[in-house]
Amino acid sequence: MKKQLVILFISLLLASCTLPQGSTALSTPAAASSIQPSYVAPTFTPTQASTPTDTNTVAPTSTETVTFTPLPSDTPTPTAVSTQTSTPTQQNPMAVSKANSSCLFGPNRAYLYMYALTPGASAAVIGRNYDGGWLWVQPTGTKLYCWLAASLVTLSVNIMSIPVENPPLPTNPSVAPPTGVHATRSGASVTISWNAAAPALQLAYLIEASICSKGNLLSVVVTTTKLSETLTDERTCKLSSSGQLRVQNKLGYSTAVNISWP
DSSP states (O other), X not given: XXXXXXXXXXXXXXXXXXXXXXXXXXXXXXXXXXXXXXXXXXXXXXXXXXXXXXXXOOOOTTOOEEEEEEOOTTOXXXXXXXXXXXXXXXXXXXXXXXXXXXXXXXXXXTSOEEEEEOTTOEEEEEEEOTTSSEEEEEETTOOOOEEEEGGGEXXXXXXXXXXXXXXXXXXXXXXXXXXXXXXXXXXXXXXXXXXXXOOOTTOEEEEEEEEEETTEEEEEEEEESSSEEEEEOOSOOSSXXXXXXXXXXXXXXXXXXXXXXX
């Protein structure tokens, strides 16, 4: 009997030695709620957009505006200076905007934007251009003087009863005037050329000229991004044609350089 017990004990001992080395009992599985996902959702941090600068930026070359306005027969140049020196008074008629209206630096859509009037906004009328198509105004609540298209406002007076004004174009000394301005003629065609200005946002060039057409002088306003412009100028007028060139950019206008008219 003892011998059988010894043999049984040895058999059990040998069986235990056959288990693979390093084997361990299985651990109890973790509860489902205690398992954490390995994926962490990314966080989004907004960044401030960079502010564009005006370095080496030129306005699109497709923007060119040419407009013509008849001049009175006794006006030799388009640059007469206004005699208006007083601020608007209660005697000035008021213009009321009929729609969203842009008030510009000059009496022509070729000029830069200065101020906006919303529908119902008012402005004191100081003067008008020669043909009454534009009004020189001071928008209510501002110290600005700018030009509004007469078609965009209502008036309580006859527009032709308003005095004609031709104030000088506001300029900015930070905008350098053009250089190398010259003009050549071939028959009735006058080509004006100039050097490129320093790169800037909204860079363009403004030509203001009086040219002859069918015996009458016309006021011509041209905005272009090119470095030359050809105008038709006949030789049938009693008064001489003339013109001037400015540089314009987002800061405003330079002083004018007179064109030596051929």
